[in-house]
Amino acid sequence: MLNNLKNDFPIFKNYPDLVYLDSTAMSLKPKVVLEKLVEYYSRYSANIYRGVYKISEKATEEYEKTRQVVADFINAEKNEVVFTRNTTESINLVAYSLGRKIIDEGDEIVTTVMEHHSNFVPWQILALETGAIFKIIDIKDDGSLNLNFQSGNLDLDEVITKKTKILALTYTSNVLGTINPLKEIIEKAKKINPKIIIVVDAAQSAPHLKIDVKDLRGDFVAFSSHKMLGPTGVGVLWGRKELLEEMYPFLYGGEMISEVYLEKTIFKNPPHKFEAGTPSIGEVIAFKEAIKYLKSTGIDKIRQHEKELTLYCLKILKDEFGEKIKIFGPKNIEARAGIIAFTFDNFHPHDIASILDDQSIAVRAGHHCAMPLHNRLKVNATVRASFYIYNNESDVEKLVLGLKKVEKTLT
Ligand SMILES: Cc1ncc(COP(=O)(O)O)c(C=O)c1O
Known part of the structure; x- marks a missing residue:
């Protein structure tokens, strides 16, 4: 386990009792980021x-340095890294700038039922606007995608065809914690249809897993700074150079042009043609300190730490509450991130979260921007506890004590 890193996070000095279990929504910030x-x-x-x-x-120099740090972090070229406001904007950029150019009536767009709304709604709307077919990969009971992985064969053929222009899927589910076997899926999908465009939502994986875009061989990868110890207001879209070059800009205005005349405008080269207007300058500049912090801690160590905490939490929740707590997502820790979404007896998730908050325990309750998934799981809402670099076993134990209080209060 990582040694107690709470000392690096000033929020714990100002709020020593805080048990922060909502890093899936927003990570805390280390001092080095705030200083920058x-x-x-x-x-x-x-x-x-x-x-x-x-x-x-x-x-300008500091801003562009961050672009290089991000590129190195995901093994990309510097000019393939576009700064946006968040993952949502990164995905919308692709849906508008590329999607609306390549999708025609009768084409297929494929996504999954476990997506966050930001990787679901843009594609659904695109399909509705163009008359494309919107196909959704279901999940199995264990929270993994309903694809056949036995003997190394994915039965992707049933969903992906030569007419599939876009496959948009998440690397890690923000509710189930499922880590999808992305590399295999991409490889197989490209075999079925070499022209398919693959958009990866990496909002929940970039903070916790090694991402190598060259090795993954997708076309776009999107993630947000604020979920990986960085400031708010910064998103990343990595895109394959050839695609970024042929795409139209998403937003038009200052700084994305090279020449403007009364009758025409010539755009800058990527990534600048996608960065119209004044960006979140200080936040982009400070984002590189977050990445440096993650790198110096070690992504593999972070993953290991989260696996240990998750296993510990799954075990004590089971030992203490048995069947009263229903946990969603894979049991196999290798296929699961540090995210635990659950229901508890017939207590309302918002009541649970509010009683936990009285004890300074911050969890999220609701559908977590994944309504299709909650409908599929046949629940309106879940409580979600998620772990990151600064959490420790004591946080897990306090969650259990907090849930005992919930039980006492609501029964
Ligand atoms: C898997 C996933 N995708 C996308 C998003 C959206 O990220 P943002 O709010 O930064 O646009 C989130 C946010 O929680 C997420 O968990």
Whole structure:
């Protein structure tokens, strides 16, 4: 297990009792990230690209350095990294700039029932607007995708055909915690249809797993800074260079152009043609400190830490509450992230979360922006506890004590 990293996170000094179990929605920030934010705002808080004066040049240099740090983190080329506001915007960028260009009536768009709304609704709307067929891969009872992995063969042929133009799927489910065998799925899908465009929602994997875009061989990968110790207001879209080059911009305006005339506009090359207007400059600059922190801690160690905490939590929830707690998602820890969504007796998830909050335990309750999945699981809402780098066994034990109080209060 990782040694107690709470000391690196100032929030725990200000709120020592906090048991923070909602990193799936928002991670906490280490001091190095906050310091970098203050450095930008207090030393060189100028706009980027446009100033010929020193502090603007410094801000531009720091901003572009982050692009390189992100590229190295996912084994990409620097100009394949586009900064957006969040994962949602990254996925919408692809749906608008590429989707609306390549999708015609009768084409197929494939996604899964376990998607977050941000990787579901943009494709559903695109299908509705164009008359494309919207196909959804179901899950099995264990929370894995309903694909046949036995003998190494995925029966993807039944869903993916030569007419499938886009496959949009999550690497890790934000509810079930399922880690999908992405590499195998991509390989097989590209064999069935080499022209398929594969969009990966990596919002829940970039913070916890090694991502190598060259090895994965997808076409787009989207994730958010705020879920990986970085500031809010920063998303990443990695896209294959050839695709980014041929795509139209998503937003038009300042900084994404190279020349503008009364009758026409010439755009900059990617990634800049996708970054119209003033971005979240200080936040992008500070994002690289988050990535450096993750790298120096070690992504493999982080994953191992989360596996141990998750196993411990699954075990004590079972030991203490037995069948009263119903946990969703895979039992096999190798296929599961540090996310535990559950129902408890017939107590309402919002009541559970609110009683836990009285004890300074922060969990999420609701459908977690995954309504199709909750409908599929036949529940309106779940409680979700999720772990990250700063959590420890004591947090898990406090959750169990908190749930005992819930039981006492609501029965
Ligand atoms: C799997 C998944 N995809 C996408 C998103 C959306 O991320 P954002 O709110 O940063 O756009 C989330 C957020 O929780 C998520 O968990």
